[in-house]
Amino acid sequence: MDRIVFESVRKIFRHRPALFNWLGRERGGETIALKDLSFSAQLGEISVLLGPNGSGKTTALKLLSTMLLPDAGSVRVNGFDTRRDASSVRRQVGIAVAAERSFFPRLSARENLDFFAALDEVPRPERAQRIKEVLRDTGLEEQADTLVMKFSSGMYQQLGIARALVKRPNVLLLDEPTRSLDAAAAAHFWSTIRALARQQSTVLLATHNFAEAAAVADRLLLLHRGELLADRSVGDGESAVALRSFYFRMTGEEEFVIGNL
Amino acid sequence: MFRNRSMAIMVGITNYKFEITNSLDKLRAILRRDLLTAIRHRSGFVVTMVGVFTELAAFYFLSRAIGPGFRPGGIEYFPFLLVGTGVYTFFVMSTQAFLGAVQEAQQTGTLEVLMTTSTAPAELVILSSISAFAGNLVNLLVYLFAGVAVFRAAIHANVFSCLAVLFFSLAIALALGIAAATLQVAFQKGSALVWLLGSGLWFLSGTMFPIQSLPRPLEFLARALPLTYAIDGMRRALLEGQSITEMAATLAVLAGFGIILLPLALAALSLSLRRARQDGKLSFY
Numbered sequence: 001m002d003r004i005v006f007e008s009v010r011k012i013f014r015h016r017p018a019l020f021n022w023l024g025r026e027r028g029g030e031t032i033a034l035k036d037l038s039f040s041a042q043l044g045e046i047s048v049l050l051g052p053n054g055s056g057k058t059t060a061l062k063l064l065s066t067m068l069l070p071d072a073g074s075v076r077v078n079g080f081d082t083r084r085d086a087s088s089v090r091r092q093v094g095i096a097v098a099a100e101r102s103f104f105p106r107l108s109a110r111e112n113l114d115f116f117a118a119l120d121e122v123p124r125p126e127r128a129q130r131i132k133e134v135l136r137d138t139g140l141e142e143q144a145d146t147l148v149m150k151f152s153s154g155m156y157q158q159l160g161i162a163r164a165l166v167k168r169p170n171v172l173l174l175d176e177p178t179r180s181l182d183a184a185a186a187a188h189f190w191s192t193i194r195a196l197a198r199q200q201s202t203v204l205l206a207t208h209n210f211a212e213a214a215a216v217a218d219r220l221l222l223l224h225r226g227e228l229l230a231d232r233s234v235g236d237g238e239s240a241v242a243l244r245s246f247y248f249r250m251t252g253e254e255e256f257v258i259g260n261l
Numbered sequence: 262m263f264r265n266r267s268m269a270i271m272v273g274i275t276n277y278k279f280e281i282t283n284s285l286d287k288l289r290a291i292l293r294r295d296l297l298t299a300i301r302h303r304s305g306f307v308v309t310m311v312g313v314f315t316e317l318a319a320f321y322f323l324s325r326a327i328g329p330g331f332r333p334g335g336i337e338y339f340p341f342l343l344v345g346t347g348v349y350t351f352f353v354m355s356t357q358a359f360l361g362a363v364q365e366a367q368q369t370g371t372l373e374v375l376m377t378t379s380t381a382p383a384e385l386v387i388l389s390s391i392s393a394f395a396g397n398l399v400n401l402l403v404y405l406f407a408g409v410a411v412f413r414a415a416i417h418a419n420v421f422s423c424l425a426v427l428f429f430s431l432a433i434a435l436a437l438g439i440a441a442a443t444l445q446v447a448f449q450k451g452s453a454l455v456w457l458l459g460s461g462l463w464f465l466s467g468t469m470f471p472i473q474s475l476p477r478p479l480e481f482l483a484r485a486l487p488l489t490y491a492i493d494g495m496r497r498a499l500l501e502g503q504s505i506t507e508m509a510a511t512l513a514v515l516a517g518f519g520i521i522l523l524p525l526a527l528a529a530l531s532l533s534l535r536r537a538r539q540d541g542k543l544s545f546y
Contacts, residue, residue: 067376
């Protein structure tokens with residue numbers, strides 16, 4: 001069964017200059033973030049949205065999490081439409097956003113997780129145990145009782161992942177999850193994600209990191225300027241170098257990059 | 262058939278209990294978050310207390326300077342000021358506190374994440390506003406207690422009337438807080454409502470002098486403000502000890518404002534959140 005379905009999804013952001021900003025250079029216009037995007041993701045599958053900055057990866061994740069609504073087409077999670085059944089969708093989905101500071105700075109990591117777990121309706125008797133598990137899985141066990149205002153970028157990122165995992169979502173959305181992690185923490189994280197997929201979670205991960213895509217992807221969705229350029233499976237042992245060359249071949253950017261090396 | 266209906270009722274009751282338990286658990290989590298944050302702002306509590314006593318001292322000496330001859334509505338001026346400024350500050354500070362929380366959540370990106378949790382946005386906003394208002398309710402009680410205990414304000418409280426006024430005032434204050442949050446989400450200008458409350462309404466609502474002193478058109482405007490009835494109601498309940506029956510008309514007006522304003526504010530917020538999700542402006546500030 002398809003856990004995630006995008007059907008001809010279009011998303012446009014319209015910009016209006018601020019009132020009385022005649023003297024500034026700000027002008028109105030629109031950005032087409034997604035152009036009739038269609039794809040689906042299966043149960044237990046790790047799909048990687050690969051693309052450059054501004055290709056629409058984060059927009060796709062935000063549409064799935066109900067942070068955004070599509071302008072046309074439909075987005076469904078486990079059969080629930082994000083527009084009509086937003087609350088049912090939110091119960092299924094966990095998201096780790098790239099924004100690092102989306103926590104309450106004067107609460108500890110454990111207190112932040114407890115707060116979000118309550119809002120995610122994690123049963124109270126199970127909460128402490130689950131928080132302990134996700135803190136261990138994300139390598140934050142020793143910093144569990146540190147106020148998050150003292151965290152580094154990498155620790156914020158680990159905590160974001162822990163927050164997404166604590167509700168045990170059917171669908172896990174990750175936006176550049178290892179951007180601020182060191183190599184060892186990233187490798188540990190990738191193995192956690194693979195284990196999650198084996199437990200029947202569907203994972204959609206947005207990245208422009210070829211090593212990350214090669215490490216975890218079952219499927220590759222190549223996004224470029226809001227359009228899906230490729231949707232294919234990733235073979236076992238397919239290297240980051242192979243993915244990189246595929247990416248540049250598909251986007252037509254290869255010559256430019258090689259020419260500048 | 263009968264059995265099916267009984268089962269459906271049982272399932273309905275169970276779901277209802279589950280929802281209530283969940284909401285109480287969420288409220289506990291929000292109150293805990295706000296309490297811990299307040300405690301860990303180490304100097305915050307001390308500064309608030311110093312502010313309370315400084316303000317009360319200023320009003321006490323102001324009333325002494327004016328002299329005992331000025332008794333608006335037959336009430337001594339210091340208790341008149343105590344209740345007026347206490348209730349007014351409760352309204353403004355609660356709205357400001359709630360708005361501040363929404364603005365901070367927009368700036369840090371927490372608002373977007375909160376909107377992806379299993380809690381419905383409207384429920385989240387109501388529970389968060391209850392927390393913001395509970396903190397300021399404690400401040401109001403400390404303010405009134407200090408006025409009575411330290412500055413010897415004379416009170417003759419009717420507890421039931423006080424609670425009734427407080428209940429309806431809280432509903433109106435919640436509506437104002439949610440309206441400010443709506444303006445913030447829709448136009449990033451929730452502070453406009455706080456500015457209006459802070460600068461324009463204090464002299465129209467009978468905070469420091471009776472509204473009968475205003476010119477006729479302004480008095481008419483003052484009578485259209487819920488804040489006027491909240492302040493007047495609290496003075497009559499706390500200082501004159503009027504019973505619920507004696508205050509029926511004021512309580513009815515307060516209830517009317519609450520019944521109209523609260524659902525309107527919630528509907529407007531719901532609409533603005535949906536629009537923000539459509540336009541991608543949930544975290545704009």
